[in-house]
Structure formats: C-alpha cells, structure tokens
Amino acid sequence: MESPLFMVLLTLVGYRVGQALRDRTGGHPAVQPVLVAIVVTAAVIMLLDVDYPTYAAGSGLISFWLGPATVALAVPLHRQARRLRGVAVPMLVAIPLGACVSILTAYLLVTALGGGEELALTMAPKAATTPVSIALSEHFGGLPALTAVVTIIAGILGAVAGPLVLNAARVRDPRARGLAMGAASHGIGTSRALADDEVEGAFSGLSMGLSALATSLLLPVLLLLLG
Template sequence: MTSAVDSLLEVARSPLGLLGITLGGYQAGRWLQRRTGEHALAQPVLVAIAIAGVAIELLDVDYLDYRSATEMIAFWLGPATVALAIPLHKQYDRLKGFVVPLVVAVLLGAVASITSAVFLARWLGADRALQETLSAKAATTPVAIGLTQSLGGIPPLAAVFAITIGIFGAIAGPTTLHLLRIRDRRARGLALGAVSHGVGASRMLREHETEGAFAGLSMGLSALAISLLLPLLALWLW
C-alpha cells in the first residue's frame, strides 16, 4: 500500500503530473463557473491558482520545478493573447470615430496607473523597490516583469501584483462599470482591458463580443503605453 502511494506521489511530482494538476484546476474552475451561473467570484484562473498552490505545497514541490513543468502553458499564452485580435477584426467598424478617444484614454490611464501606484505606496511607507514593482502592475505579466527588472524592482512580486490585479478586475470590474452607469460596450471593454489585461479580456468576451474585442485591444495598447511612459516617468518619480 505504501509503495502504491509513493508511486502516485512520484507521478504527481513529475512534470506531466504537475501539468495535469494545473490544467485540471482550471477545468475545475470552469465547472464551478458553470454551476454557479457565471458568478463573478468563480474565476477559473483563481480556482486554478488555489488548487495548484495547495498541490505544490502538499507535494513539497519547489516553485522553480513547478514553473519548469508548466512552461508549455506559459508558451501558449502568447498565441492566445494574439488570438484576441480575431474578435477585434470582427468589430472593426466600431473603431470609426473612436480611435482618438481610445488613444487618449489609454495614455491617460497608463499615467494614472503608474503615478497612483507609486504615490500610494510611498504614502504607505513602501521603499523604492516596492514602488518600482507596483508601478507596472497594470501591464501584462511578462511586460510587468521586464519593466520591473529594468527599474531595479522585484520581478517575481511584479508577476504576483499583475495577476492579482487581473483577477480582482475580472471579478469586480463589470459590476463597478455597471454601478458607474457606463453602458458603451467599447468603453467598458477599454476600461477593463487596461487594468486587468488577459484575465479581464477573457471575462469581457463572455459578457459581450464587442467588450471582449476592445478589452483585448486595450490590453495590448496599455502594455505598450506603460512600456514607453514608465521609463520617462521614472526620471520624475524617483
């Protein structure tokens, strides 16, 4: 009996086992989402993180080993992000007369995101490294990691902040927009994509195709805007 248990644990600790746990966690999140009628709190990414976190803790797996085992998932995030351009192409006509407001909103949103994070962290007593780490929170995770590293912040923590913001935005964003009486589907998608990147875009795609399309566009433009503006604002902020 002990031998069988040891064998199962060894399989679970293997790269294939860890990959299966991660994918199984996400599918469990999808199942929970369907069973709860698409409840905002039933985010598949959040469920997958919880299940994977508990699993690697119980299995005593080092995070670097887990990260290496699930590299395939990280690789496919790139093509999945690019695929968000497909619904945008179908909404091309909705861009007419909206390009200038869109660009202005993205630029102002990027500046507001960077400066508000830095000043709030500074007001709460955070050191410079944590301020630099928080400054790129609204960018996609790979961009946030790269920018934080170039500034001298803490890249792993930047990834945590970016993912946390994405999940929180996907949970609370649509309700917040509704309470603010923002009805334009382009504006709704633009707002959530700017702060919640991939997770938010995925949520908005389930809300409406137009919202998902503009969330995907906003995600890419916001990452670009933050990449360009953060090095310039850093000269003033620090």
C-alpha cells in the same frame, strides 16, 4: 508527481474545474476560472510538497502557449473592427492617461506610506500585462517576482469586481467596458470580458495590448520626472 505531464494536467484540470463552477453558479463574478485554477493548483502542489520552481519548470508548455494565445486575441478584434469608428481618438487619449494614473498612483502611494524606492518601482508597472510588467520591473530595479504577484492580483480583482463597478457607473457600451477591463485587469479581465460579450472581449484585448505599450513608453519618462 513531478513530471511535466502531471504539472500540465494539473493546471488544465484546475482551470476546467473553474469553468464548471462558473457555469454551475450562473457566471458568479467571484468564481473566475483563473482564480479557481490558482487555488486548486496551489493546494495540490502544497499537499504533494512540490516547490514552485519545479511546478514552473514542469508547466512550461502552458507558459509557451500564452504568447500565441495573446496574439490570437486579435481575431475577435478583427471581427469587430467596424466598431472602432468613433472611439479611436478617445481611446488613444484615455489609455495613455490611464497608464499615467496607474503608474503615478502606485509609485506615489508606496512612497507616501513609507515604502522604499525598490517597492515603488515594483508596483509602478502593474498596469501592463504580466510578462511586460515583469520585464519593466526587472529593468528599472524592482522585484520582478512581487510585480508578477501584484499584476495577477490586479487582474483577478478586476475580473471579479470590474463588471460590478462598470454597472454601478452605468457604463453600458461594450466597447467602453472592454477598454476599461483590458486596461485595469489585462489578460485575466479580458478572459472574463470574452465570456460576457464578444465585443467587450475584443476591445479588452486591444486595450490590454495598448496599455502594455503605453506603460512601457511612459514609465521611464515618469520615473525621470519623479526623480
């Protein structure tokens, strides 16, 4: 039960169950394949008394392919390259501004509620995609494991509630919707955006990458100013 093959199959089956539930519910926002996969996988390894390090080591093949999968997001963007006209300048302003807001609100809210410096540094890079946020947290003295959890939760919440919030705000342009989803909920939100609309998914992938870059560049500057 602790073999790498079992761990990989468990993860893939969990995700497939999520896809099936999403299709059967007509794409209900609460039924995201990633969320279902997390619940199914966690439930099974708990029942089998398998600890997380064992699962992580066994499912390393999936982690390895996350890199190529992220790079592959450039394919739908290339197909929609002509749609960049008219949004390039606003995008290059909005994404760094959004990264600043995310970093500052997370850091200042933790400190305002009495949290320590370590917790504030853990929360600050949550706008970046998981691998980047973990690296930033580790470099600046946060708790990388907790940063990963917070980043994934942000991704799931964004994938579930993001489209509803954008609809309520009457944001109809798929380019704007994609940029918002990618910036707020990284890879998990991007997978939701790709399922909803190809243009939205393409711009979400672009926003995810640019937000990670902006967070990496702005975090040390903002921490210096806050210090």
